[in-house]
Structures are given as structure tokens and as C-alpha cells.
Amino acid sequence: MFFSPRRIFHEYRKISNPEKGKYKKAKELVIAAAFCLSLKKMGIGEWYIMADESPDIRLSKMSNRRLKEKPFDIVNLEVMTIPAISKNKFDSSQIEKEIIDFIKDKKFNKRYGKFARLIIYLEFHHKDIKLGFLHEIIKKVKSNPFFQFWLFFFSSPDLLRFDIAEIYPNINLITVSRVQDKDLLF
Numbered sequence: 001m002f003f004s005p006r007r008i009f010h011e012y013r014k015i016s017n018p019e020k021g022k023y024k025k026a027k028e029l030v031i032a033a034a035f036c037l038s039l040k041k042m043g044i045g046e047w048y049i050m051a052d053e054s055p056d057i058r059l060s061k062m063s064n065r066r067l068k069e070k071p072f073d074i075v076n077l078e079v080m081t082i083p084a085i086s087k088n089k090f091d092s093s094q095i096e097k098e099i100i101d102f103i104k105d106k107k108f109n110k111r112y113g114k115f116a117r118l119i120i121y122l123e124f125h126h127k128d129i130k131l132g133f134l135h136e137i138i139k140k141v142k143s144n145p146f147f148q149f150w151l152f153f154f155s156s157p158d159l160l161r162f163d164i165a166e167i168y169p170n171i172n173l174i175t176v177s178r179v180q181d182k183d184l185l186f
Helices: 005-013 021-041 092-107 131-139
Strands: 048-051 057-062 072-082 117-122 148-154 161-168 172-177
Touching (some): 021 048, 021 057, 021 117, 021 161, 021 172, 072 092, 092 117, 092 131, 131 161
Antiparallel strands (some): 057 072, 148 161
């Protein structure tokens, strides 16, 4: 079953302590919901979300094609988190390389199907990370199983503003404010 971002945010608020490990899938769904709001802000349409196992999330939207011609577009989305505790082990002078190495260690041993996207949630302060440098590093990685790489991070302490940054194959940065961009919610 596919859900809208509004429904996912609504259900997530009902969880009393979402940071516990048993709510990993709920956190992945919230990240996917935020990603869908970013896609809408970019003019790419309204995408609905379904939890899965491998990849973690499937996104879907209506296409302009008839029923016999595949009326829905489907996107595979793998979600991963780089926790603050892992970041604390990184060499801060090479943070971009450390991030890519972490991603490769965790996600490059599996195949997720053709055109899978990876969204990486950074659970730490991100202001020192150079997106252009990350882009250059990831372009050089061989055996990349993903069609696109995106970073997700909160840009305000109240968790109402977040950034989604495409770092491969292009560079894009979208900021969404759940207060100012209320019209994005569906």
C-alpha cells in the first residue's frame, strides 16, 4: 500500500520514542516522505511511498500513460543513515572521503536493481561538508550500484527545515521548510 507524505508524518508523530532501533522502518518512511516533498518542490510531481525490504522504499506516481501502457512510474529508493557516532570516528580533514568510504562499505556489496536511488541521512552537523567535492569523489567510484545519490539532513534544530542534496550524477540542493512550504504537503 502506498501512502502520502502527510499520512507518514501524521503516523510518525504517534510514536512515543521514534529514536529506538525498532522504528528503523518508520524513520526510513519519514526520510522518503521528506524526499517526496523535495521532488514536488523541484516540479517532479507528487510521489507516494511504500515500505519494502530491498530496496527499502518504492515511490510511485501516476504517469500520463493509459492503463495498458504502464499508468504508474515506480522508483526504487534505498535509505541509509550515517549516525553521529560513526561521524565522530571520521578524519574531519577528509570528511567527504570518509562519507563515501562509509557508503561503499555499507551499500556497495548488494545490487538493488536498475535505476535505484540511494538517500543518505546524515545524523550530524553538515555545514563543513563540500557537496562539490563529494560529487567529484563519487563520480570516480567504480562499481557504483546506484543511479542517483542524495543526502538528507536537517538544517534547523527544530527539525522543520531540511535539505535534500543530489550529489550524483548531478548537484542540486533543495531546502524545504515545513512551515513556509505547507503547500507541498499532500
